[in-house]
Amino acid sequence: MSNVHQPPPSFGPEIKAQFALESNLTFLNHGSFGALPLVVRQAQEAWRVRIESNPIEWIGRRNIETLMAVKKHLARFVGCQPNDLGFVTNASEGVNAVLRSLRFEAGDELLTCDHVYNAVRQAMKSRAQETGARVVEVPIALPVRDQDHAMNCILNAITPRTRLIVIDHITSPTALRFDVRKIIDAVKGTRVQVLVDGAHAPGALQLSLDTLGAHFYAANLHKWTMAPRGSAFVWVAPQFQKDIHPCIISHEFANGFTAEFDWQGTRDLSAWNTVPAALAWFEKLGSQRVLQHNHQLAAWAHQLLCEEFSFEPLSPLDGSMLSCMASMRLPNSLQAKFDKPEAFQKQLLDADHIEVPIIEWNQHWLLRVSAAIHNEPAHYERLVVALKKYLA
Numbered sequence: 412m413s414n415v416h417q418p419p420p421s422f423g424p425e426i427k428a429q430f431a432l433e434s435n436l437t438f439l440n441h442g443s444f445g446a447l448p449l450v451v452r453q454a455q456e457a458w459r460v461r462i463e464s465n466p467i468e469w470i471g472r473r474n475i476e477t478l479m480a481v482k483k484h485l486a487r488f489v490g491c492q493p494n495d496l497g498f499v500t501n502a503s504e505g506v507n508a509v510l511r512s513l514r515f516e517a518g519d520e521l522l523t524c525d526h527v528y529n530a531v532r533q534a535m536k537s538r539a540q541e542t543g544a545r546v547v548e549v550p551i552a553l554p555v556r557d558q559d560h561a562m563n564c565i566l567n568a569i570t571p572r573t574r575l576i577v578i579d580h581i582t583s584p585t586a587l588r589f590d591v592r593k594i595i596d597a598v599k600g601t602r603v604q605v606l607v608d609g610a611h612a613p614g615a616l617q618l619s620l621d622t623l624g625a626h627f628y629a630a631n632l633h634k635w636t637m638a639p640r641g642s643a644f645v646w647v648a649p650q651f652q653k654d655i656h657p658c659i660i661s662h663e664f665a666n667g668f669t670a671e672f673d674w675q676g677t678r679d680l681s682a683w684n685t686v687p688a689a690l691a692w693f694e695k696l697g698s699q700r701v702l703q704h705n706h707q708l709a710a711w712a713h714q715l716l717c718e719e720f721s722f723e724p725l726s727p728l729d730g731s732m733l734s735c736m737a738s739m740r741l742p743n744s745l746q747a748k749f750d751k752p753e754a755f756q757k758q759l760l761d762a763d764h765i766e767v768p769i770i771e772w773n774q775h776w777l778l779r780v781s782a783a784i785h786n787e788p789a790h791y792e793r794l795v796v797a798l799k800k801y802l803a
């Protein structure tokens with residue numbers, strides 16, 4: 412293997428012990444649902460106990476105060492103002508809140524690309540059906556040469572009918588980091604709005620939402636921030652907050668963005684309230700160190716797999732379009748051996764104790780590896796050994 416990338420020093424057994432992952436499992440799919448460290452699990456349990464000590468006090472009287480404390484810490488982490496954040500339970504809910512709130516007219520175009528997350532694609536289709544708008548999905552062909560090439564595919568598809576662009580900060584099937592700022596800057600001063608799907612971004616990229624300048628940004632905290640599942644947010648630029656409502660309309664309808672998002676009916680508030688503990692742990696590990704480790708490990712694993720199997724890299728091998736995941740196109744011969752990608756994924760789990768997603772995308776099967784703080788080079792080397800059996 413040439414030496415473009417060295418793997419980073421691993422976080423070591425102490426950090427690995429924070430995760431409840433099965434000891435004989437090679438877990439290369441942090442990207443789907445995350446994995447919760449012990450300190451964060453304990454913090455959430457403490458919140459559950461606190462809430463149960465007097466549900467009226469913590470859900471009824473002090474919810475606004477405790478959520479404000481969460482927003483303040485989260486706002487520092489993602490570079491925005493606390494009151495521009497609304498809590499949702501997952502990125503899908505954030506995307507849906509924006510899509511359902513915006514008014515579209517017949518013939519309006521909602522623009523995205525073929526790397527869009529499928530659930531988001533469906534939400535766009537549903538909203539288009541309701542309003543007579545049209546979803547336009549442009550291809551960004553693989554391999555992607557560079558950011559300009561990728562982002563120009565979107566920009567070249569803008570027409571006078573384009574109302575909204577939905578663009579991933581980090582794509583799910585293809586694991587590419589998109590320079591969404593290029594799109595945001597290009598549409599500034601026009602009627603086109605930009606919703607960034609940042610489901611994978613917090614904890615994977617250094618964020619500064621205030622300066623990014625998007626109209627809307629939806630993100631998960633359970634993936635790379637390692638907060639509990641059920642903690643996610645939607646950020647809305649102040650001038651558009653009056654237009655955006657949560658998916659759940661409750662007592663506070665039309666009382667403003669903050670009031671509406673703060674109360675969406677009775678909910679388990681433990682996940683959101685645990686976010687500061689997750690952020691504190693992340694910051695104690697060293698935010699830059701975590702970001703750098705995961706990125707370097709992903710870039711190294713990408714190169715390792717591409718070189719071992721002569722996979723054509725789908726993005727530059729220098730890792731410049733990766734964050735903490737990398738996807739590779741598997742040879743079509745596998746499709747003759749395994750009926751569906753899920754069958755191959757299950758085979759890797761059952762026979763090789765490797766959890767890694769095999770994703771069908773544009774008729775190809777993609778292998779996507781994640782690189783988290785509980786991962787180390789040996790995990791990808793184990794994947795190489797296993798894949799050799801199936802790719803022989």
Ligand SMILES: Cc1ncc(COP(=O)(O)O)c(C=O)c1O
Nearest residue numbers: 501502503504528582583608610
């Ligand atoms: C790019 C992208 N967008 C949206 C989502 C939806 O996230 P959730 O299922 O948590 O709503 C995901 C989930 O992995 C994703 O990868």
